[in-house]
Amino acid sequence: MIFANIHYLFLLILLIPYIMWYILKQRKNEASLQVSDTRVYAHAPKSYKIYLLHAPFILRVIAFVMLVLILARPQTTNSWKNTETEGIDIMLDIDISSTMLAEDLKPNRLEAAKEVATEFINGRPNDNIGLTLFAAESFTQCPLTVDHAVLLNLFQNIKCGLIEDGTAIGMGIANAVTRLKDSKAKSKVIILLTDGSNNKGEISPLTAAEIAKSFGIRVYTIGVGTNGMAPYPYPTAAGVQYINMPVEFDESTLSQIASTTDGKYFRATSTSKLKEVYQEIDKLEKTKLNVKAFSKRQENYQPFALILLLCILSEILLRNSVLKKIP
Structure with missing residues (x-):
């Protein structure tokens, strides 16, 4: 696979400051509760929601990566051939x-x-x-x-x-x-x-x-x-x-x-x-x-567009259902 607009891949660098901002934000906004002894919670069952807590963030990152890849125009070629x-x-x-x-x-x-x-x-x-x-x-x-x-x-x-x-x-x-x-x-x-x-x-x-x-x-x-x-x-x-x-x-x-x-x-x-x-x-x-030339070249953005759409829909669904926050 090759990219017709490969320079768009430099946009992926933007993920670095975004991930750092997200980590710092989570540390500042983490809820806390003061108790005299935490041993009583040691064997308390964990909700499945804990495992989904960072899912919206991961889905947004994947969606951004897919968008950049689409802009870079992924293409497939059949083969090189001598003519x-x-x-x-x-x-x-x-x-x-x-x-x-x-x-x-x-x-x-x-x-x-x-x-x-x-x-x-x-x-x-x-x-x-x-x-x-x-x-x-x-x-x-x-x-x-x-x-x-x-x-x-x-x-x-x-x-x-x-x-x-x-x-x-x-x-x-x-x-x-x-x-x-x-x-x-x-x-x-x-x-x-x-x-x-x-x-x-x-x-x-x-x-x-x-x-x-x-x-x-x-x-x-x-x-x-x-x-x-x-x-x-x-x-x-x-x-x-x-x-x-x-x-x-x-x-x-x-x-x-x-x-x-x-x-x-x-x-x-x-x-x-x-x-x-x-x-x-x-x-x-x-x-x-x-x-020496390519025999054929085809645009191959469709799989990336499908993943992008699924990530966006999944993130919206999670935020408005199981991970919905009540003020």
Whole structure:
């Protein structure tokens, strides 16, 4: 048995002054009767009440001990066991340039990417996962964390237009590398998703790939978009108009990035294909870790609560029946 709030056990120290006070009080309040000779009482029968005289005090002490034990939250565990779990450090690196609003993936490229990435995160509860975004610049939306509820909440705030428009793939990779380079994990991964070619930033994509390689980081690149033309919403004075734009991105560079870092390049031409890509990455990135953990933990306060209740009821019953004092 263990205690979740073990510091509450220090309250038992309070019993020491209480017991001392009770002993001193009994000595002062003890009734006395002066007689010339006590031999006549030597063989007088003793009432059973004498043996119950200190019972209320003992019951109060036991009740206090039980209360402290309940506050300390006693718990039982089934056993320790060695288990194997899978965990790596992953940075999601997502393009938020304006072209990600194209609707060749439904409802658009960015929303499809968010939806599929959310499923990917939910399927990897043991991983440290972070999020970087890039357009003409790059910033970290969420550092590496195992608190996936926070990460998924931040995912809801991703939208185009947060920073200057453009596609700085090299800056996106470099930013993700800074979040992973000091990681102690055996496996470090960047999943880069973009729909364009590099046209902004001070760091070229291939230079960023070499930096990632030097830190033992694999980069999986995903080129998202259909072949040919894609409908793109364009705001006008008359409302949103759709124009068809050619789907153009540098597959050669994305392939080189993946090849340089021992990663892999994928092409996602639809939402279903994008899901398949993440599923493939999920299969590729599995690291076994040995973990020693409790199999189960249960609260075990019920016996102590029952003893506490019986002590209180017994003390009240004794004081108001056989040990009742008449003024």
